Amino acid sequence: MKRILSLWMLIGCCLMQTVKLQAQDISKMTISIELKNVTLAEAFSKIESLTSLKFNYKTADVADVKGITYQQQKVAVKKVLNDLLSNTSLQYEQLQQYIIVKKRPQQPAGKKGKLSVTGMVKEAITGEPLPYVNIAIAGLPGGFVTNAAGLFTIHDLPDTTVLIFTAIGHQLVQYPLYGAQAGSVITVEMKTASRDLGQVTIAHKKSNTFKLNQQPGMLKLSVANIATLPRIGEKDIFRSFQLMPGISAGNEQSAGLYVRGGTPDQNLILFDGFTVYNVDHLYGFFSTFNANAIKDVQLFKSGFDAKYGGRLSALAEITGKEGNRNHFNAGVDLGLLSASAFAETPIGKKITALASFRRSFKTPLYDTLLNHARTDKTSLDNGTVKLDRARGTTKLVSGFDDMNVKLTYRPTEKDGISASFYHGKDQLNNHIEAESDENTAFFTSTTDNTQWGNTGASLKWNHKWNAELFSTALISYSNYFSDRTANTRQILVDTIQGDKIIETGFAENNDLKDYTLKAGFEWMPNATHTISGGIQLTRNHISYQYIRNDSLAYITRDSKGNTNAVYIQDKLRLLNGRLVFTPGIRISHFDATSSLYHEPRLTVTYDLSSNIKLKGSAGQYYQFAKRVIREDILNGNRDFWVLADNEKLPVSSSRQVMAGASWENNDLLVDVEAWYKKLRGLSEYTLRYQPNPDRAEYEELFYEGTGYAQGIDVLLQKKFGKYTGWIAYTLSTVKNNFPVYGPNNFFASNDVRNECKIIQMYSLKRWDFAITWLYLTGKPYTAPTGGYQISLPDGTIRNLLIVSDKNTLRLPDYHRLDAAVNWHFGKPGKRNGTIGLSVFNAYNRRNLWYKNFQIVTSQIVESNINYLGITPNLNVSFKWR
Template sequence: MRIRVQALFFSLLFISNLHAQPTQRVTVSGYVRETGSLEALIGVNVYLPGTTTGTTTNTYGFYSLTLPAQDTLRLAYSFVGYETHERAIAFRKNQTVNVLLSPGQALTEVDVKAGRLTEKVSESAQMSTIDVPVSQIKKIPAFLGEKDVLKVLQLMPGVQKGSEGQTGIYVRGGGPDQNLIILDDAVVYNANHLFGFFSVFNGDAIKSVELIKGGFPARYGGRLSSVIDLNMKDGNREKLHGEGGIGLIASRLMLEGPLTKNKKASFLVSGRRTYLDVVAAPLVRQQSGGTLTAGYYFYDLNAKANYDFSPTNKLYLSGYFGRDRFYANDNSLNANTGLSWGNATGTLRWNHLFNQKLFSNLSLIFSDYKFQISSVEKGTQDEQTYSLYYDSGIRDVSLKYDMDYYPTPRHSVRMGIQGTYHRFTPSAVVLQNALINQSVNNVDNINVLESGLYAEDTWRPSSRWRVNGGLRLSYFQQKDAGYFRPEPRLSAAFTLKPDLSVKASYAMMNQYVHLLSNTGIGLPTDLWVPTTDRVKPQQSQQVAAGIAKDFSTGSAFVRGLTLTVEGYYKTMSNIINYKEGASFLLINDPTAANSVRWEDNVTAGRGWSYGAEFLLQKKAGRFSGWAGYTLSWTQWQFAELNSGQPYYPRYDRRHDISLVGIYELNKKITLSAVWVYGTGNALTVPVSRFETYRPSNTLVYGSTPAIIQQFFQNARTNDDYGMQKNSFRAEAYHRFDFGIQFHKKKKHHERTWEFSAYNLYNRRNPFFYRLESVAATATEPARTALFRYSVFPIVPAVSYTIKF
């Protein structure tokens, strides 16, 4: 095994140096940062004007280019939302060139023709990747005025949204557990606030967001369907800066600034809290006559600090902590109930620059997710005290080492290794009642080890070809069960003509952790469990092909547009689901719960998804936004569900359309609008209703009318769901959101008022369906009908933001 890995690394390094043979080559490297804050910029395009030779900055703003020596070298630096910068340098020896980019739109015709806003989508080997500037996210109208990264990603092709208003993400037929969500290298297992209506990511603290749906680079692993990679801001090194906001349900505050006078260190702290509990508690108390106290709140905190020990050594420390809590105390029953869940992450990273071509990063990562339920009913002397405690969670400790190697402009090599120690607590129930004495079910913690080793190379064999090839070796160990899986990856782009290319990709992914859900809407009661000797790893294989087009000429509206059209086919094996009627809760028979394993409640199956996606996007300019369309089919098949026949999962959606527009009317007013349409969800709903009876008397011939009437009064109504799973298709979903922002800049601060409306034309979109009895009228007899229930009508919102 070790010999194979070493051979792989040395082969990649050998191939990388095949083109590095000229006698005199010179390397220029450095960091690209933002003017005014010294914030490192990710993905800046560094290139030779008029050519396709160039590179991009990595996660820490570092770049490196090795070229033939010459008297003068002219480099251009461009990035979305920043002015293009060009610099001429004497190029006879290795040197370091650090560059500052100034925020500002390159809107004039001269600026746009002179440079590129970012790396052209047609020139990148990577496909099925979408990034949205955070500045653009903050301008899009949002539910209750809360800007949400995940809800913006729901508007992208290939991404299906969950239920009305929720942040659930279903990518190319995959479930919510098949998304790898990472914040500064740390995995976030539950990204939801307010039972899924908001995500845990505060836009004030986020620097970049990238969504990868296919053609995954080898550096990512552990999930089947997508990677959502988020990076926090480093903090302003120049001066103290702040931003705060007040909305209908929450307020937030962010502070950042230098830690030292020499600009070598900075910090960032960002917090947010809802005040639903403060508003709702008096109303609940009033409605209950003072006997009931109930409330809900969430909060989150982001913090980051960094220090440059030298030009070659930098240290970053970042963390996130968030919690949701619901509580209810009933004084009349002497009972209280609590529900809470939350995440905690921490990342310590050390950057080391060995030389101008070799960059490394060592990360120590911590992630912890917990979910808890408590219910206590205190009895009197003649009554029994009842208490229930439920606890589940997952805790990770990871060590990760990555290296970036830039031998020539034709090669960009990445390699690394990561080990993660998982500790799962599938469930822990304590049920106390004098009638059964005391039952304690403490399921033993499950400790497992997951590791990965990867190498990848972005190769430019010619001016027309771009290739990203790599291999990831993953290993998982749980007691006596061990799984070793190779994961090949390949993406390629061929340029047909300037600004137009065709692309194709293949990726194999393995997933060793699973999410069990008996709600289907991503509530925190969903349970994370590991691969075991009885539950095999999930695996997917995905192929994709398409075209990519950049529009760099034409009118001001057309310039800056990018067009991607992709088709994909994905298979998934060993996906798991609950058996019919099964649940993660072990309280129906707590005295026997110790003999029940969660593996007994699940069944394994397979799935497949295929479709086509269209995206026309503009990231910068006076008018920006995108138009997306998805045509897709998804099916699952389990031997113990739906009589073993394939069925459409809940979030299979045939057609999905999203239109997003942002228009800078002037420096003081910004208009934004969103329209979405989607085929209805596939649901299992009752198809009929029948009655059963539990007689207290036996009906015999000659029974009195009173006995007959009593027999039929003991009827119990039952719903019949039919034989087919998810055979009912809900009504189509669509809505229109609108927002307007009013900006005003003063000498020391800038303030923004935003007024928005969610579901402006008051569409009653379906949330769930149920059968109900309809009483007889003068013209119609009594009947049973299927009723549709909606959640959100038009929802207006107002918020106030101040920057200082």
């Protein structure tokens, strides 16, 4: 309770300077206006150009009012409207900045009635349904959101109102409603916010690159607009999320998201309903998701709904494109790392199809990134000892590819059936043949073959039973695989006793299979309640094996487990929609432990005024399949997936609370969220405490720990105009406690105390300019303080270490500047494209990635491994529509 009160006090301090934006009174708003022989619609447009007012009306209602000539100087807008409508059958009503014009009733108006409306939101060009679109009601607090199928139902609306639809990357839509439309079904089409004849569509008709949604801790990205940001490879949704507050951006070689002190494996990543367990291409320089196949993506940094489970930290839900329902379309993207292509088309009137494919190719930039990711060619020099680890001729084969295919069938307006498939794979085959040199006393030959990737598929059925009830059913399959085999032939040159050859190697294999069945419903019986519920059945089969020297099995695990869950949730709109209160609970049964796990959830938002929103969330979360870090001080940490068993590997859990507030007007947003999470059942595997080699009980080297993370996220965003951007700042602490390392808490490896991100963008006709600047305090690390080597009877050499306390050292602070310029050609709806140039790390900062340690003749040799220096990148994209 003390922590929650402290969070709210902190948020209150951040809101002391906010000012409420009052709706303007048209009786006090004055204008000077001159009209000559114009229509009524043209008169309304003129008033809009002179004020911040927006007019809504039916074209047929005003079509007959023509030939207006009118002139006034410094007169109230109310008088102008009264004069213009005095001799017509029309009347008007003000709802904040909206002026609703409609026919006068034939009979005296009585008490205003209420209407209900249901409908679907679609993308205007492609005809695809748009999921999770925000719907505001003019003059009323709160709002609504379309579901995953783009459907919505709203009860108890005033008999005259305006619905305002907003979705990032699309033009704002204002849809007027009248009492005659009660019970009707409407279709709203939203146009992509794009360019026309070299001019930029801005002001209040274009949503920006990202948006904070109605729910606490939630972010949405515009897949189209992230292309303007600087990047190493292609446009990438996960790399763009790393520029947001609360999501760490300090690891250039991981596309995974470190969200509010969590690690990437603690995030639930869903693509069209199936789980993705690994998100890295090319050792993490960008993610596995092809932006050409993505329609919508939303990220919950905390407080995600009860329908989602199995993870401790965050949720990223990605919805793939269905394909163009109106026309054939295709496009290509070409960069210095890869090429990709997509095609989408209707098949008849009820089926759509989309396919995308991406493949890497060898370029100087690709080789630069690959050589940077590999550590087996490092030359270590501390001034006295020099070690050449990979001297000789290198034969290297590397690459990645991925593909997405999706078919959607709509037999009726109430049904949607879709089948989605994804496969992605990376491989690296590295062979180095040693060469003799009279000046070399130690060199090696190595063979290192690695491959990893994901395969996923889902079959989904949506059905709308009536205006209030919607259901969905899904069956999915996911497979993550990672295989590595490495062999090293070390040659010690001794001219007196003869050369000594030592051969060592290891094999590491991880395979994870996920079979899932889900069924759920959404029911909106009235304006107060939106009730959802459902079930989820998941079967996991995870195997992992780590073998050294062809015989010594450090770890061998093969686990199976079933997780069955049920959830129920009610979204209540109270106090006329100002208060949205969403309690829910998820109950899971995990057969590997024969236990029930209760996961209560709660989110709350309250509109303190038209500009200020208070928000909060709390919840319990459990994770059954998890990634374990295998600590290796000398050779670097690696990770692998395992299934909990409550023996060596406990079920992980977290308790989270978040409190926040935001202030927003038509152009600016200030958002603050403070958060705290308590973690239990963390697991780690370390070779620091190696057992007696005669009794190699390496399976016992799993250790359990706890941890906590706390912090505050601050965001300042300019949303609209030619000049846009945001500043994000996070202050946080992440600490763990593993008794094996000692009784005290220590900083987690992903602890970053201060993180500041400045993103600035400017649009000028066909040009987009963007810069990003990042600053992060250094991460903690562990280092050996001493070491020595012993020779075992079999001829192998064993390294023994004396290690510092866990993560007591810090790397230097990290900062870099990226820049990009994009030129757009063609016209929307016709052949068009973009040419983009990015410069990564523009001022060539030598940021330290990690420190490498080797024991050479009983000495510790330390070297710095840096991140990338200045790196340019060129991208060209083209599409037919």
